[in-house]
Amino acid sequence: MSPATKKILGSCAAASGAFAFLFISPNILYAIQPHAAEQTAWWVWMILLFVFSFILGIFSVLAGVGGGVLFVPIVSGFFPFHLDFIRGAGLLVALSGALSAGSPLMRKGLADLKLGLPMALVGSVSSIAGALAGLAMPANVVQLLLGVAIMFIAALMIKSRAYGTPDLKEPDALSTMLQISGIYYEESTKSNVPWQIQRTPLGLFLFMIIGFIGGMFGMGAGWANVPVFNMLMGVPLKVAVATSGLVLSINGAAAAWVYIFKGAVVPLIAVPAIGGIMLGSKIGAKLLTKVNTRSVRMIVIIMLVVAGLRSLLKGLGI
Amino acid sequence: MNDKEKNTDKIDQVQLVYARVLEMVSHVGMAFLALGYVVYVLQLLPLSVPIDAIAGNWHLKASEMQQKLHTPAGWSILSSSGALFKGDVVSYLSIYYLAMATVVCLAFASVTFYREKNYLYTTIAVLQVLVLLVAASGLIH
Structure with a gap:
């Protein structure tokens, strides 16, 4: 079988998976028989959650x-x-993913402490504020805002054009003071790539906003961290992705404690979600070369739009 | 010496320290998480709140469920007698451990920054540890 055919088959499998994922979801099946959801044994939900998180x-x-x-x-x-x-559970999913991937990225010099720490410091304070605000709001308001946020993320995914290695520009005064610059080894060109950053004050401000949103919705914020690092501040894409994980692990931990103290972390739900996502991510990494990632990205955008619409409708009580 | 080796030489000592500690705490954390969950769901130890009660009320807001079931939150999980021998408490503790993992890494990073006489980043790292410790103390919930 040729690589092109494999990719097409992989994309078809991914598309059919997404279809099943969206339209044969547990809640939709149970919607046909509303009492069935209540009567279902807890362990069935846990298995479904694990499988769902795995996908x-x-x-x-x-x-x-x-x-x-x-x-x-x-x-x-x-x-x-x-x-x-x-x-x-979402915050812990994001936190666990960032923790387990962090060490090798740090060793390779891709995740950069001096770049990540100042951003995480402002982000963690605002993520605590976001978590407090999110838990204080009525569920329908959060659901509505979540719908808006998801639609925005989907639009960002469609629009954003990442720059692999942005041109080296003059660093700003704050980044010079904070000693933020580095060199990483680019495997594809077998060479060291130096980088430095610009627009640090605006970056710090945006990380504060991102932290708040992440804490409020319990979402990882890689979707926002990476574009800010890469497109605004001029950090090479690989360093941006890796350092985003570092920031996420700190912000996620800060906001997670708010959820823990509010009784919103239940191991029964959180642990299968973490296990499923982490195992699925490992399989996903192995499939990366075999599947047409552009098609998958489009499927994920569609999934986000559908989830966003459902969230908006739920928030509006429709 | 090739470019890759040169780059490895240039990676800050503090990055390598953080990476070493992170690797250790995250491996222990994942094992603890899995073990804690097995102990919990298989009910190998008695539970402070039955699983069926949680499952019957997980559609409620966290505050409502807490009020109804008196589910433990924060460090109050440790307040009852023999808490450490309860299955759900073990599972909760595995999650708390994960949430504390970054504090451990940052504490080591702070010491390394201090040894390198990088006082700016020592301050930033210490402030970050303080923010996380305040969050973990439950003072601001």
């Missing part, structure tokens, strides 16, 4: 987004858990 994990890697971004909108649309518990 999400595969898709998230293939589409180049973090699992945490997909988890909250999609699981809140399809499972019977209250949004509070889904957001609590």
Whole structure:
């Protein structure tokens, strides 16, 4: 079988998976018989959540987004858990993913502490504020805002054009003071690539906003961290993606504690979600070369739009 | 020496320290998480709140479920007698451990920054540890 045929077959499999994922979801099946959901044994839901998270994990890697971004909108649309518990689990999903991937990226010099720490410091404070605000709001308002946020993320995914290695520009005064610059080894060109950053004050401000949104919705914020690092501040894409994980692990931990103290973290729900996403991500990484990632990205955008619409409708009580 | 080796030489010592600690705590964390969940769902130890009760009320807001079931939240999980021998508490603790992992990494990073006389980043890292510790203390919930 030729590589092109394999890619087409892979894309077809991904498309049919997405179709099943969206239209044969547990909550839709149970909607046919409303009492069935209540009568279902808890362990059935846990297995479904694990399988669902596993598929999400595969898709998230293939589409180049973090699992945490997909988890909250999609699981809140399809499972019977209250949004509070889904957001609590979502933060832990994002946190665990970032923790498990962090070490090798740090060793290779891709995740950069001096770049990540100042952003994480402002982001973690605002993520705590976001979590407090999100848990204080009525669920329908959060659901409505979540719908808007997801639609925005989908639009961002369609529009954004990442720059692999942006041109080296003059660093700003704050980044010079903060000693933020570096060199990473680019495997594809077998050479060291130096980088430095610009627009640091605006970047810090945006990381504060992103932290707030991440804490409020319990989502990983890689979808926003990476464009800010890469397109605004001029960080090479690989360094941006890796350092985004570092920022996420710190912001996620700060906001997670708010959810923990509000009783919104339930191990029964959180652990299968973490396990499913992490296992799925590993499989997704192996499939990366065999599947047409552009098609998968489009499928994920469609999934986000559907989840966003469901969230908007739920928020409006429709 | 090729470019790759040269780059490895240029990676800050503090990055390598952070990576080493992170690798260790995240591996232990994942194992603890899996083990804690097995103990919990197989009910190998008694539970402070039955699983069926959680499952019957997971459609409620977190605050409503807490009020109804008196589910533990934060460090109150440790307040009952023999808490460490309860299956759900073990699973909760595995999650708390994960949430504390970055604090451990940052604490090591702070010390390394200090040893390197990089006082600016020592301050930033210490402030970050403080933010996380305040969040973990439950003072602001």
